[in-house]
Amino acid sequence: MSAALAFHDRLRQAWSHSGSLICVGLDPVRSRLPAALRQSPLALRDFCCAIVEATADLVCAFKPQAAHFAAEGAEDQLASLIAFIHQRWPDVPVILDAKRSDIGATAEFYAKEAFERYNADAVTINPYLGEESIRPFLSYPGRGVALLCRTSNAGSGWLQAHPLDAPLYLRVAAAAKEWNRDGNLMLVAGATHSEELARIREAVGCMPLLVPGVGAQGGDLAQALAAGLDADRQGLIINASRSVLYAGADGNEARFEEASREAALALRREVNALRDHRGAAD
């Protein structure tokens, strides 16, 4: 397909050429495959390619589902399947069903995964992180995005389908408290919004919070700790990525490990000083 054509136009062509609105989802489950295929190392790919050959003239798109390949480390089979479709049916768009989402800088890597590594024509995306998280996918000329809006599964109405008198994040926090039956649920709560972090802490008691945003993203560490520490002055996992990983990038490359250790040590020291201060103030 021409990269110059907008994705919607490519889709309209596919509807016209195929006379079909249907899309076959390629969700291969090894245990459900025909016995003759099941033991083959390339069973997922081979099964899906056979389905593609049998149905390609009947569909406007194919939708391979990433988890079914990822669960058994079969990314190469997924890539091979998509290449097979492109080669044999270049006019049939491939929608990679991956439901990716992350902050903008990381979303760029997921966009690269979908559009460069797998060469998908479109990809399914989760809207929870907002426009910034979707923009890297939308910036690939000729490619498309399928944004989750109202999903088909039971129980999705909880968040998606009712007016919410509280902000969404507090609805999620309240639900998480309820779902945490086995002491295994925590919440991601960014340091860039310390007032909201305090409301989350209030809502969930001593549930652990994973807190990104203090390093390259500029969240205030003291405010985040004041807002998020639990009654035992713990309960937080303060994440730093780029500020530790690339601490040696400016002139200290040969000993980058030491520079990273220094950065981590300094952050721990700062966190613990603020933690002690907070303890003394209580």
Add this chain to the structure above:
Amino acid sequence: MSAALAFHDRLRQAWSHSGSLICVGLDPVRSRLPAALRQSPLALRDFCCAIVEATADLVCAFKPQAAHFAAEGAEDQLASLIAFIHQRWPDVPVILDAKRSDIGATAEFYAKEAFERYNADAVTINPYLGEESIRPFLSYPGRGVALLCRTSNAGSGWLQAHPLDAPLYLRVAAAAKEWNRDGNLMLVAGATHSEELARIREAVGCMPLLVPGVGAQGGDLAQALAAGLDADRQGLIINASRSVLYAGADGNEARFEEASREAALALRREVNALRDHRGAAD
């Protein structure tokens, strides 16, 4: 770490043992790595392992980020990095930052990816699809889930932080219309909620809609078409996965392709008959 201990208890141990609330995020970007490492095929892993060695006594957790590995097809390096951490620092939990989510049946495969393939201690999850989508992750004994609540990125407040007078899915639909500057955005709208599908169509005009839920999930095809067709009686991508893929599973395995073709053909026929009927009724 013992699989019998609840994840929160393992985390409390890690806080105590390390005296630290900090977590180092492992987001390796090849172009930012030290020059000596950059060209190595295992550069992502080797760099992260060096950072881990330099900081392991300073942290309560490590958080490898999946997209950075996936973008260059380096899943094996991610698996090797996690195995390295487990082997050398078995008391330091590894949180796989993958932000996965999907309907329950598919979420099971993402849970398998995180906990069996990668052997992560915890994984980040997106709440948009509701409890059903989170349950498969929560059901692994001893493992943990970090659910997105209030993310750190700019622009995330849009959805997460304000009371919404309309249901979330309509807020997403309205925003999608605005974001569709290049004709490359579509929405996922399940056939299992046809009244809401109609409101989405009304909100987004002729934007294409990817519609799962008519097969194994039991959505009504006629209602979905009535609700979702655009003014040209197209605009929909009606997905069927299991009902086509496994059409031959009951007694027709040897000729599964034909059974799948028959299922796809029947679905296309049904869709087009309903489409024509709808055209005649207009």
